[in-house]
Amino acid sequence: MHDDVLAAGAAADLRARRARTATYWVFGVNGCLLSTWASRLPAIRDALDLSPSGIGFVLLAVSVGAMAGLPLSGPVVHRLGPARTVAAASVVCTLGVLGVGLAPTVLVLVPVLFLVGLGNGLWDVAMNVEGAEVERRLGVEIMPRFHAAFSLGTVGGAGLGAVMAGFDVPVAVHLPLVALAVLGAAYACTRAFLPGDHVRTAAAPDEPRTERRGSGALAAWTEPRTLLLGLMVLGMGMSEGSANDWIAVGMVDGYSVDDGIGAAGYGCFVAAMTLARFTGPWFLRRVGRVAALRAGALAVLVGVSVFILGSRLVGDVPLAVPLAVAALGTLLWGWGAALGFPVGMSAAADDPVRAAARVSVVATVGYTAFLAGPPFLGLLGDRFGVVPALSGVAVAVALSLLAAGSARPLAPSE
Template sequence: MSGDAPAAGADRTGLRARTAVYAVFILNGFALSSWIARIPSVRDALGLSQSALGLVLLCGSIGAVAAMPVAGALVIRLGRVRTVTAGACAVTAGLLVTALGVDGLASPVVTAAGLLLQGAGTSTWDVAMNVEGAAVERRLNRSIMSRFHAGFSLGTVLAAGLGVLLLAAGVPTWAHLAGAVALALTGALVAVRSFLPERERPADGSAEHHPGVGLRRAWREPRTLLIGLMVLCMAFVEGTANDWLALGLVDGYGVSHTVGVAGFAVFVVAMTVGRVLGPLLLERFGRVASLRGCAALAVGGVLLFVLAPSLPLAVLGAAAWGVGAALGFPLGMSAAADEEASAAERVSVVSSVGYAAFLAGPPLVGFLAEHVGTLDALLAAAAASAVALAISGVARPHAAGVPVGAPARSGSTPS
């Protein structure tokens, strides 16, 4: 991909769309992490055991995984703008119900129902913004998907930092989540107005004009499914940190909830830095080598976090874990979207497989935590990283597609 910056005014539409994609990624991460920051206090407020908490978190994952297979079809039928809008509305409604379940009714069932809706909205929003991000990459001819995902991580950092302050100030869950989703929804509605123009669709809403492979065929492609498996492993690595890293510090190192959330903030800061630097790694080493290096670092980071003899070393492990988890998901999305015509279908399939990690992860780690303790249960993330390391070669740029993330040609630089 050419690294030459567009001439002034040469592609204002593409540059505005790039800014809009950054915005929706940041807001998606902000909304999700606002909930994550409340998990330790929600566990105590509802009096949940580790396994019961895992089952409540599972509902969010069920919603996410259930919506994934349909999200690609929604993008094709409704377009990226309306799909992101629908997802943002569902996230807003879901987190408001979750807040009601925690503070208003003290009901794990209502809380779980809210997370079910929130998960569906998050995954729908996720697929649509990744398809738009891939379209912007092609429009600008620049490898910047990892930086879009850095925007997501920046949103999680901002939400985690805000969560520390609000927890310390004793702000209730309902006020925290209501404010977060109001900001996320308003921002998303403004941002999508600058997305790239989409192809006109037939008046009957059919997809006959669409030249892609189709969802059914995409589900039978070995490369697409293996990319999904790799993304699943790295999503498990990231999701385990999202759900359990703060609790691992609280239960394993005897720190307060505030310190536990601060440790999670270290993880997301490190992951954000890794995603910002991603294009530099891609230029120098290419997609596959970058993925392998990150997966190996994630293995080491998780091991250090779990086995560290002191809290500072555990926090260092959290930082390495974050950098290692940085590129798996975004580069998996780029690999799935190598061919523009089939990007929506393949991103939907890869996301569906990958989000299964969020379905299986919470109850699996919760079950392990009941038997071996929260900290040792996190070793499952190291095992998942090792699997991703072994199969990373499947993300090699598709010969027939746009080589997003391939080693740069002479003289090219990433955005």
């Protein structure tokens, strides 16, 4: 009997470790897919002759898609489990990116970007629920490293985008190839996920493990802590999303450089974010969730300010100087924005019984930043220029500073 218990424990540990590896890869290919098309945004902008506000409203389609998918994600993950949800969502998301590469007009671009947002909203919640369960079973707070894998994927996608832009590879060739590769990788990785029963049958200590429970999605919308977590993620999501959408364009327009250097500037941001997320567990153990989030918000404020300042030096000093300032700003910006989403998702999933519903709510509130951010910054860009418009990020990051206390770990009774 003792040997059987040890064998069962070893098998469960092996399954959790395999799921951990698969979750790293799923986060990574998701990041690669998203940064691939984001890094080619200047080329898409030029091909379709979009103004800054035009870019903002086109990007709004991604946010609308995400906002359509996120409220559904809790019940969907609850019913299908993370593995099948990620597999289905990856089909929708990659079809959207493939369409972005082939879109001949704005009228085609808008609906395919909606598909990108819809698929990614479902994918995002499902992989975070899986990551939280892997984290719980292994007993190690590694959620920032899953998001580091996402950021590493964005580094790879942005780097490939810079190379493709440098060699003038058409977007219509680049994006479909990456989309098909990501689709195959996502499907293969989900086969190693944990069984989906933990989402549907998780029970409180005094309840039978096999009792089916509802998703609890509606109840989660009434919880103050969950809503405050969403507000915190909203602010940090604005800082991350604005960088994804506007750094490459801001480098091209504000620093008078070509598309390749613009993509490289975006690569600096995601590289800093990746490093911060890999070291995130160490940082969180030493200062705690709340202090880490507040430090990150302050770093974003400094980084955005430095990035804006650098553009004002163009023409007055050798170009290498403002580019160095821009690099410093994007590095601070990336480091500061790194822990907002992973800490928010991990905090929302503190209680595995309600993880899917709470992660869905936090993600939905957080993604409001992606809904309001592009048109807001686009309109500011039309009036003041793309780079000065990024000062609007400060307003959203202030929300994160105010709501950071909600990330404190739940007490056992909560």
